[in-house]
Amino acid sequence: xxxxxxxxxxxxxxxxxxxxxxxxxxxxxxxxxxxxxxxxxxxxxxxxxxxxxxxxxxxxxxxxxxxxxxxxxxxxxxxxxxxxxxxxxxxxxxx
Numbered sequence: 115x116x117x118x119x120x121x122x123x124x125x126x127x128x129x130x131x132x133x134x135x136x137x138x139x140x141x142x143x144x145x146x147x148x149x150x151x152x153x154x155x156x157x158x159x160x161x162x163x164x165x166x167x168x169x170x171x172x173x174x175x176x177x178x179x180x181x182x183x184x185x186x187x188x189x190x191x192x193x194x195x196x197x198x199x200x201x202x203x204x205x206x207x208x209x
Contacts, residue, residue: 118134118135131187133178163197163201164197164201167197175192178192179192
């Protein structure tokens, strides 16, 4: 589940729109890809997480475009998000 808020920059920051989305991805060979770390947590490689996060964020951008349709913000540019900046740094590579 991703919770998101879109705000404009001003002295009083009030959300223009808020969304919550649920994205479900089915990975058929998940047991072969995901590994347990020393703490027992499941770790998914970055090569899998990057496209999943990218799709989820793109879905949110599309939902904001629809939600803001027919408002004064309908032509507003939504910022691009580099998923590498929100992924944990210690995710091991695939292989």
